[in-house]
Amino acid sequence: MTERTFNLNNSVAPVTLRLIIINTLIWLAQMVAEHRFGIDLAQLLGLHYFPAEDFSITQALTYMFLHSTDGINHLFFNMFSLWMFGSVIERFWGAKRYLFFYLTCGLTAGLAQELVWHYELRSLIPLANEMINLGDGIVRYGREILNLPVTVGASGAVFGLLLAFGMLFPNSVIFLFFLPIPIKAKYFVIIYGLIELFLGINPSWGSNVAHFAHLGGMLGGFILIRLWRKKGDIDGPYN
Template identity: 35%
Template sequence: MNYRPNYGGGGFLGDIPPAIRQLVLINVIIFLFTALLDAATERTVVNLFGLVPAHLVGKGFVWQLVTYMFLHGDVFHILFNMFMLWMFGQELERWWGFRDFLKYFFVCGIGGGILQVLSTFIFGGANSPIIGASGAVFGILIAYAMAFPNRQVLLWFVIPINVRTLIGGLIVIDLVLGFTNSGGGVARFAHLGGALVGYLYLKQDVLLRKWRQIASQSRSTGSRSRSQKDEPPSADHNAKLDAILDKLKQEGAGALTPEERAFLHESAERARRRQKGQH
């Protein structure tokens, strides 16, 4: 039994979960649009919608904390970010769902932007625009490393390495280059901020608490809606759900089997159906 919902439409794009598909399409469309602009107009767009610390702090351009994620400097920049989002984000979205994944993406991107802005008070560069989805993508990377730390990937498509080592190495590189102010024009603190905020967000057990809330709603709603199409959860069902949630908290998402993930997904869907039936 597979816990992954069918996002289907067929073809390559149809196989990509909807949040990632929409993020990639929006980024590509904006990149192509800005590529058609003349140099002066492009600078104006970047200064208005890229993240310029002096504008954020001095002029209150708070929207830049979101819009900077959708601008990219060149083809390699957008290809790298979208590839990483696609490669490491798909399984997370299929597990978390559309809304939770998007929320996490933007939380990490905004957090990365804030840390990059704060770093300019120490290292300078307050008038330099920051662009790219790398902060949000690093949040996705840290989430994947926490969920599947021992999963093997191919570095440069050749060298097998586990995810925790790979992403830990990327963070160490950003730490060294960021604090030695030798980033080479790369917003290292946006990477670090996205990873840090993502780590803290997940360590607060936000998603785990949501599962527990859904489980609680499932039990309370089930006891009040015996006339509904779905039968209320049995004692065995609740005991199994509690055991899986405890395992998730103690050992992390990577320890769950596909069957356990499927069980969580089905429990959540059942709770949502019952909740809708009350309204």
């Protein structure tokens, strides 16, 4: 196995920096469009269920660059994680492989979300032109209900980076804000993945979060890393 010097520093690698800037600028554009012009960019560019009227294949890419405008938390934690894990991975893989990996994880996350929606909403597809009683006096066409779910955010791609970090640097120690004890990256990834699985299976615990999309990003990253290692394109782990 090739030996490399493992060095975590605080500088931001160039592609990671550009991704952070792009996500932040788009979030600001969302805020301006919504509050100044009444345009909901999430509705236009966020990922919809594929049978929905507002679905577009380009949303599989655009959704991962938008974030919730209800506050800054969604954007901040995604960009913080992108900086924390992405910069290190980019330095080891180089810009092109890193960006391909990031986008692929975002795409597999979107695919996972589509599969979840299909499991939940497929029975409504034949009822698209019929009125459906949702209770409490709310009646809507089936096509309107199919159009309601929207997913935005870089979380799926970021979870792919988290998985990659755990596979490349399994013995690196991570310190968390909410857990004041050190934990090795390999254990952190396993625990986080199990938590996401639990919350995905029990949605009442996980609020309005696309947990299976996060798992889809991790799964896509895992498969890609295994393929690259089998072909000899990458090595590791590095510690």
